[in-house]
Amino acid sequence: MNEQFQEMMRTELTRLEEQGLSVRIRTLDSEQGPACTIDGKYVVNLAANNYLGIIGRKDVKEAAKRAVDEFGVGSGAVKTIIGNTRLIVEAEQKLAAFKDVEDVLIYQGGLTANSGTIPAVVHDGDMIFSDELNHASIIDGCRLSRAKIVPFKHCDVADLEEKLRQYGQDSGTRLVVTDGVFSMDGDIAPLPDIVEVAKKYNAVVMVDDAHGEGVLGDHGRGIVNYFHLGGEVDIEVGTMSKAFGVVGGYAAGTHTLVDYLKNKSRTILFSSTITPADAGAILKVTDILMESDNLVRQLWDNAAYFKDKMKAFGFDTWRSQTPITPVIIGDGRSAKDLSARLFEKGVFAQSLAFPTVPQGLARIRCMLCAAHTHDQLDFAAQKFHESAVELGILKR
Ligand SMILES: Cc1ncc(COP(=O)(O)O)c(C=O)c1O
Structure with a gap:
């Protein structure tokens, strides 16, 4: 084993950890769907690219x-x-x-x-x-x-x-x-x-x-x-x-x-x-x-439904024109904390911070799916609001 090489990697991993940039890889314990079990916890899933809910069909x-x-x-x-x-x-x-x-x-x-x-x-x-x-x-x-x-x-x-x-x-x-x-x-x-x-x-x-x-x-x-x-x-x-x-x-x-x-x-x-x-x-x-275009229509309906809910709670969904819905938080630490709090409350949505997105535009990216039910989206939006207020990201 080349010890210098191992040390180089350890130093870089420590730097990433200290700057809050290290990757946390979660594990799916069930079929990928609008709600699923991740790291043993059942959550509403707002993180997948499974736009039409096809994976489980x-x-x-x-x-x-x-x-x-x-x-x-x-x-x-x-x-x-x-x-x-x-x-x-x-x-x-x-x-x-x-x-x-x-x-x-x-x-x-x-x-x-x-x-x-x-x-x-x-x-x-x-x-x-x-x-x-x-x-x-x-x-x-x-x-x-x-x-x-x-x-x-x-x-x-x-x-x-x-x-x-x-x-x-x-x-x-x-x-x-x-x-x-x-x-x-x-x-x-x-x-x-x-x-x-x-x-x-x-x-x-x-x-x-x-x-x-x-x-x-x-x-x-x-x-x-x-x-x-x-x-x-x-x-x-x-x-x-x-x-x-x-x-x-x-x-x-x-x-x-x-x-x-x-x-x-x-x-x-x-x-x-x-x-x-x-x-x-x-x-x-x-x-x-x-x-049929039913699934595509359902996807867009869900995206509009969720965006309206989030905007009504005072969240900024940035320049999204599609079911990809960024929820702008600002600083990377707060976005990460919000994502963690959401997970505790039963919603999985990924935070993204610099350098993946520009400084000051850290966000939680919500990915909508045709298979989400309105109940799931109501639950997710409600948990977003609740968590953001608890963390001081939103005033009320
Ligand atoms: C715009 C864009 N192009 C290409 C890819 C890569 O696709 P795949 O995961 O099939 O390699 C992605 C996936 O993240 C993407 O978002």
């Missing part, structure tokens, strides 16, 4: 089980060798129909979709214009590409245009990349304006629809559908690990894009594909969404 579980019975538990190889089960091919075709694109390529997750797609399409000598609040997996993909990265101000199309103009003479591919829905604030990227500006400067547009999939647009078809931008966005990336309730990611676009990524994307070429259970569940969830 009987018909989706059965689809996953059938897939395991037919194809086994693993894929056994990368897609380009022998990992490409018929279920994955069918899921890609079904997702392409759902999203109204020519083709879809399934990755192992949203992170590998971003970190595999971006370095495949831009390289040294190219340029990336990236929203300053983009997800870490986009940032990693950008760094891996070795292209020049130019951040633009959050959702600020005038700033994006200024940067595109400034670097307009440079040769090579220019990629504009943005989250669709921003995971910390729940706001939506101004995609129509981004597309317009990008066109003007001959740039390629990529959007990460991780939090828009199953949430935005007709039947949850995502941000491109929401803004009626079919055929205008070059690359859509997303994840199956949020509204779809399983594990997996995808890139969507033209046949040419997908063929290109199959040949060039390192996370496709060097990492095994999703499991049969994931593929079977993706097929079932896509069917459910295509057949």
Whole structure:
């Protein structure tokens, strides 16, 4: 054992602990749902990305089980060798129909979709214009590409245009990349304006629809559908690990894009594909969404219901336009204390502080789900109010 190395890690862990930045990993003792058992305690769950309550659905579980019975538990190889089960091919075709694109390529997750797609399409000598609040997996993909990265101000199309103009003479591919829905604030990227500006400067547009999939647009078809931008966005990336309730990611676009990524994307070429259970569940969830928009409507109703309750108690839900509901507390210590107090009272909601969010904007992020009942949301809002008053965060 290298003692110097161990000591380096211990010092860093102590620093994180002292600054209140160390990660506390909780353990789920039951199925993930609108209420569940975490670290042995039954709580209303306001922390999961399980937007549509899919994880516990009987018909989706059965689809996953059938897939395991037919194809086994693993894929056994990368897609380009022998990992490409018929279920994955069918899921890609079904997702392409759902999203109204020519083709879809399934990755192992949203992170590998971003970190595999971006370095495949831009390289040294190219340029990336990236929203300053983009997800870490986009940032990693950008760094891996070795292209020049130019951040633009959050959702600020005038700033994006200024940067595109400034670097307009440079040769090579220019990629504009943005989250669709921003995971910390729940706001939506101004995609129509981004597309317009990008066109003007001959740039390629990529959007990460991780939090828009199953949430935005007709039947949850995502941000491109929401803004009626079919055929205008070059690359859509997303994840199956949020509204779809399983594990997996995808890139969507033209046949040419997908063929290109199959040949060039390192996370496709060097990492095994999703499991049969994931593929079977993706097929079932896509069917459910295509057949009915009930779950999507229920999600938005619940989000509006909860936000109204929280605002009536005097909480600030910041610039959220979606079911991601940040409750701004201010300082990191108070946010952490509130999250702990809520847990004691039977509500699990995660606190987020600097450096994950800017200084002074520490928050509790509440994730709404179609399966929450009004009783659960009333209970959660009530406990928020009670705890915030006890801790001196709210006056009454
Ligand atoms: C915007 C965004 N992109 C990508 C990811 C990564 O997705 P996955 O968990 O499927 O790797 C996330 C998940 O946290 C996300 O919020």
